[in-house]
Amino acid sequence: MTLLKTNGLSKHFGGVAAVDKVDITVQAGEILGLVGPNGSGKTTVLNMLSGFLAPDAGEIWFADQNVTRMSTVQLARRGLLRMFQMTRVFPRISCFDNLLVAGMAMDLSEREAASRAAALLEELTLTHVQYLDAGSLSGGQRKLLEFGMCFIKPPRIALLDEPFAAVHPVMRETMADFIRRRHALGQTFVLVSHDMPIVVDLCQRAVCMNLGRVIAEGPTRAVLESAPVIEAYLGNASHA
Numbered sequence: 222m223t224l225l226k227t228n229g230l231s232k233h234f235g236g237v238a239a240v241d242k243v244d245i246t247v248q249a250g251e252i253l254g255l256v257g258p259n260g261s262g263k264t265t266v267l268n269m270l271s272g273f274l275a276p277d278a279g280e281i282w283f284a285d286q287n288v289t290r291m292s293t294v295q296l297a298r299r300g301l302l303r304m305f306q307m308t309r310v311f312p313r314i315s316c317f318d319n320l321l322v323a324g325m326a327m328d329l330s331e332r333e334a335a336s337r338a339a340a341l342l343e344e345l346t347l348t349h350v351q352y353l354d355a356g357s358l359s360g361g362q363r364k365l366l367e368f369g370m371c372f373i374k375p376p377r378i379a380l381l382d383e384p385f386a387a388v389h390p391v392m393r394e395t396m397a398d399f400i401r402r403r404h405a406l407g408q409t410f411v412l413v414s415h416d417m418p419i420v421v422d423l424c425q426r427a428v429c430m431n432l433g434r435v436i437a438e439g440p441t442r443a444v445l446e447s448a449p450v451i452e453a454y455l456g457n458a459s460h461a
Contacts, residue, residue, distance in 0.1 A: 223248060224247055230269060239433055240265050241433040243433070253412065254414070257436075264306065272294075275290065286299075300376045301376060311355055316347055316366050320337070342369065368399055379408065385414055425440070427440075427444040
């Protein structure tokens with residue numbers, strides 16, 4: 222079942238087409254990899270899907286509803302949540318309170334939010350720092366905390382923008398295991414990442430963008446081994 226799709230999604234900044242007539246579908250229960258060189262338009266797509274940018278043209282459909290002009294709050298309450306490349310947590314309150322705030326913002330009771338927070342802290346190996354201010358954590362620990370905040374009330378789709386970037390390998394594996402467990406329970410993800418071994422390991426299907434357009438889509442390994450994708454990443458060998 223198609224859970225999310227775009228039709229002709231476009232965004233321009235000045236005279237530059239950051240995203241140009243992009244059609245993407247996300248099936249319920251899959252992990253879709255969204256890959257491409259720097260500047261290809263991946264984060265701009267996520268910004269539009271999550272309501273942080275309004276598209277100049279095209280439509281976004283989520284669970285058979287046109288959500289193109291909905292706000293981030295409206296989309297979050299419908300179960301479409303976003304993790305950012307630059308981690309966003311509340312730095313002056315504790316890890317536990319970050320999770321509590323996220324849960325109550327999603328209409329959980331304080332008791333239910335606290336119970337889920339405790340379980341997530343243990344799963345994400347953050348129990349030992351749960352009462353430290355989030356601003357005092359390492360970059361990887363803040364990433365793990367943001368995972369917990371995103372999943373305090375499990376979303377229908379989680380949009381993940383470079384979650385593994387500049388993260389210690391141990392914490393990276395904790396994140397990957399977290400995604401695998403949630404996926405086994407039917408969770409849907411869109412994963413933007415330059416970590417190709419992780420993309421191959423986690424994503425059943427991939428879409429590759431370059432210069433604002435989709436240049437390949439299909440089974441992940443086939444996409445990454447296709448000539449247009451290799452050329453987009455490495456350049457035309459004939460020009461070397």
